[in-house]
Amino acid sequence: MSYSNQISISKSGVPILAVAILAVIFAFGLFVVGYDQGHIFSVIMGEKAFDEMLIHELTHDMRHAAGFPCH
């Protein structure tokens, strides 16, 4: 008579790469909607971006509605 012992090992970790990607998306999205005052477009437009504040103006209503200090 032969015996067969089986042990099932289940593993379910959190992928670090996915966490890193999500963390970057979190920080970038929060900055865009809550804090940008022309910084992002200044990479392309220079100082003019700080005068026009396109992202600030575009996200203006959501900034107020979500509780971020806007101006």
Add this chain to the structure above:
Amino acid sequence: MKTLLFLALVLFSGFSAGIVHGLTNLAIVEPFLDNAIAIENQNLFASGEAEDTPSFWIEYDSYRTWQKGGQVLAGAILGTSVGALFGIVYAYSRNSLPDGHSVKKTLTLASIMWATLFLIPFIKYPANPPTVGDPETVVLRSIMYLGFIALSGFGALGFYKVYKKLLHQKKILAFVGYAAYITIIFVLMPPNPDEISASMEMVNGFRTMSLVAVTVFWVANAIILGLLWQKYNPDKKLETKVS
């Protein structure tokens, strides 16, 4: 866990809930924003910085239509961003959340994150409509608001670690500890330096609708992610059979 599926579920649920947030704002917050901006316009006319002419209103209407479209776009971006954070926390905490349907788990976590990352900071530093807020203090107010959120969030994380280590009957001490911690932070953090000269009826109406709309976002994000997680289950089971 299946990485791509996990990312897709988290980002889609945050994006969708963000769209819901933006549309909710358009329906219930926007009337207060329009009223507040109308007051700003009257102040501009009174100070001579702008003239009450047809061309002003044509330009204003076009600008506001663009901004209202931006409300939904910003909702999608902010929703994806906050949804990403929610996804990270859910991935690490899902096995500690109450047993049962994934929606039960996501709603439980969302209620904790809503309270610690939004409601408590909101009580200290409530949302304000246009006309309220001195541009000279915006950096200080931004630092205080983000700082309070960070202190509350990391405090909650720290006391969650304490909660996990305590024995069953003593777990309540973690809640008591967080309550004491956040009360001290609440008292120590400086108040909003700006005086409110606008009508408090308008300001409080705005704040109430803002609170409702953000709450709708957290509920929507939890329900969408919970339903998707239940259906597609990104948890990858690596089974090794040892004979």
